[in-house]
Amino acid sequence: MQEITLTINGQSVKGKTGDTVLTICRANGIDVPTLCHLDGLSDVGACRLCVVEILSEKKPIPACNYPARDGLVIKTSTPQLERYRKQVIELLFAERNHFCMFCESSGDCELQKMAYRYQMDNDRFQSLFPKLKVDTLSKYLAIDHNRCILCGRCVRACKEIAALRTLDFSGRGGQTMVAADLNLPLGESSCTLCGSCLQACPTGAIINKASLYKGRSAECTSADTICQGCDIGCEIKVLIKDENLVKIETTDRTSARGALCNIGRFEQLSETRARITSSMIRNAKGKLENCSQDEALTAAAKKLAELGSNCGGLMSPRIPNETIAQFQKLITGTQKSKIIDTLDGKEYRTISAGIRQYANGGTNPEVDPDIEGILKADCILVVGADIDRTNPVIGNLVRRAVSYNQAKLIMVDANQDMLPLWSELWLKPAAGTEKVVINVLANMVISNNKSLAELKPELSRALSLNEADKVTAKTAIAEKDLQTAAKILSQSKNAFIIYGNKPAAQNDADLVTSLLNLTYLLQNGKGERLNIVFLKPGINSQGAWDSGAATKDIKTQQPRGLYLLLSDDIIDKDWLDWVKGIDYLIVQASYISPVVEKADVVLPSRIWDERGGSYVTAGKRSAKSNPVIQRYGLIPDEEILQRVAEKLIAIPSRS
C-alpha cells in the first residue's frame, strides 16, 4: 500500500494504490453519482453514471473500477459528463416500467433520486413497455422485472454476501434478465431468503412482501438493536412507522453478521401468533380470564408461598442476562427452591460433560471462537447441524469460505447434505456412530502426521483402536471416504469445526469429546482456543448456561409447581407433555400457545424488539439489545419478577 496523490477537480487529494478513483473521490467528499456501486460489493461499471474525465484517457471512464494512479488528473463534473449522466437516466427510464406513482419503492428509490437530481421532468425517449414477468411466489420476496435496471447489485449481493449464487443474469443485451438458478421462480430456487438482494436493490424490482404498504423507509424512524432469532445475534437496524415494524435491515453487510437471514429479516416481521396483552387467571369455571396485574401477582405469590421449595423455575434461552439474574433471585433466593433449568439445559449438559471428559480433570479448554474465523478457515467440518435452518448466517459464512477461501467442507450427517453444492465430502454415518467416525478420522490424522502422537500419547493409544476397516462396517462409511476426509483434515492449516444439535447428535457427550480431541490434533496442540463452534438453540443460551441455571435436569426433580419464563419463545412437544403433569403453572409469555392454555396464572411478557438487555452470543461475544418499540404498555420481565418477589416476601404465613 503506497500513498498516491491525484488531482481531482483541481484539488490535490491522497489515496492508496489499489483504491479506485471512486473510492478516493468518496473518501475526499467529492460527489460522484452511482447506481450500480454498493459499499461492500465488487464494482462492475454497469450503470455508467460515475463516468469521469481523466486527462490521460480519450473517453469518459467509469470511476468505480478505474484503478487510481499517482498523478492522475481527473474531472468529475463537466457539462458534458452531466449531460451523459442525465442521458443514462433517461435511457434507463425508457427501457422498462419506471413509472413511479404505482411503484412500492417510490420515495426510497435511487433511480428516482437520480431523476430528481438531473431534473428529468419528461420522457425524452419513448418508453418501450416490454411486458416482463413478476415473480411473487417466494414466501417473502417478489421480483418485478419491469422495475429492474440490471445494475447487478442483487446478483453481486447473492454471490458475495450470501455466497449462494442463486441470482445471476440470463440472456444478452436488451433481453438480459435477472434469473434465479436456471430461470426458476424464486420460491422454487435455491434461495434461502436472506434478503441480501432486497437490501441491495436500488429500485422497486425486489420487494419485501412482509413490508408491503407499511410505509416508506424515508418516513420511518430507525433504531439499532440485535436480532434474537438464533445465537449469533446479528446487529440490525429496525425501521418503525406508527409503532409498526416496517423493515429490518443490516447495518454493515460486509461483516460476518451482516448478511442477515430469513429469520432476522422476514420472520420477525411477519409474526402471526396472538399476543398476550393482559394478565390472566384461571377462574372458578376453569377458564382463563383477563384480570388486573395485581390480582395475577397476588394469586401467583400466594401459590408460590404454599409450594415453597417445591416450585421450579424454567426459562427460555432467549431472555437477557438481567432477567435471568432476576429470575434466579426469585426462584433460588426468595422461593428457596433448588429446581431451576433452561429449555435447552439438555444441550448444555451434553456439551459440558463432553468438555469435562476432554479436560479429564484439568482446566476446561477455551472453545467457541468468534464465527468470523469461519471466513478464514481452509477446512470446515460440520457435524449434526442443519445450518441453513437454525443459523443461516453461518451457512453464508461457510459458503463464503468455500467460494472465496477455497475451504473444503466436510459434512457429517446421517440424513442430509445441508450444503450439497458446496461440500467436498458428505459422510453419512449410521445413526449414533458419529463419534466413531470422528475418532477414526482423528486416528488417521495422527497416522498422517506421526509427530501428533506425542502430543497426548494416551489419547493416541485410545484412538489407535479405531481401525478403519472395522469402522466401515460399523458406520456404513466407505474406507476410501474416510481416507479422503482425513487427508483434507491433515492438509488443512486452519480447520474449523461446527457442532450442531440435530437429534441424531444430541445427548452424546462422547461425540463432543471426540470432536474436541480432533480439533486439538488439527491445531497441532497449539492455540489458546479450540476452533470448534457449538451452535446453541437460543441467543442467550451461553448466558443462561454461564449463570449456572442449567446444571441439573428439571424433569428428574419433579417439582409440583412451575414458573415458566417463556417470553416470546416456543416450547416443543416433549416439554409440553412434561408440563401437563405439573399441578400449578405460572407462565410469563408473549404469545398464546398450548402451554399458556394449561397455565393457572399468565403474565404478559415483552417480545424481542420491546426488551433491552445483554446477551452472550456465539463466540462468547457479549451483545446488547435495545427496546426499540413499545406495545400495549407492558412492563419489562424483570420488573414483573421483582413484583412477584415483593408480593411473596410480604406474605406473613410464608414458611
Place this chain on the structure above:
Amino acid sequence: MAKVKVATAWLDSCSGCHMSFLDLDEALIGLADKLEFGESPITDIKKFTPCDVGILEGSISNHHDEEVAKDLRANCKILMVFGDCACFGGINNMRNFFTDEEITSRYYSTESTTPGSATPKSKELPALTKVRPVNQVVKVDCYVPGCPPTPKMILYALTELLEGRLPVLPTEIMRFD
C-alpha cells in the same frame, strides 16, 4: 401591464392536478393580479381562443385527447403540462401493457356489475390509442411532473413563467409521486 391569459384543459386524468392548482390557496389571489383565465374545465368551453399560456393535465389516451392537445397548442404561445400523466403517461401507462381488447372486455364484461356486458361501440366515442405523454403529440415547452404536482411546484413554475423564464423544477422540490 396586460394580464397573461391562461387556458387549461384535462385529458386522460383524474383532475388532481387542477385540484392541486386550486390548493395554491392565498397565492391564487396574488396570481389573479397577473393572470386571467380563459377556457378551462370550469368554464366548460370546448374550443380554445388565442392565449399566452396553455396548461394541460393528463395523458394522450384517445383521439379526442389528441385533438384537444393540438387545438390548445395551436392557440397558445407557451404550452405547459401538469402532472406525471402529461409528462410521462403516468398511471394510465398501465394500460400499455395490455391490448385494448383486454382492457375493454375486463372493464365492460369480466368486472362489470351491469347485465348485458357489451362493449359500447359508437362512432361518437373516441377511439383508444396507446397511452402517451403529451410531448409525443405536440411540442411542450415546460413540464411540472408530480402526482399531483405540489402547489409549491405549480407556484414555482407559474412564477418563473411570469418572470419570463421557462421553468425547470429544482431538484429539491421535484417529485414524481
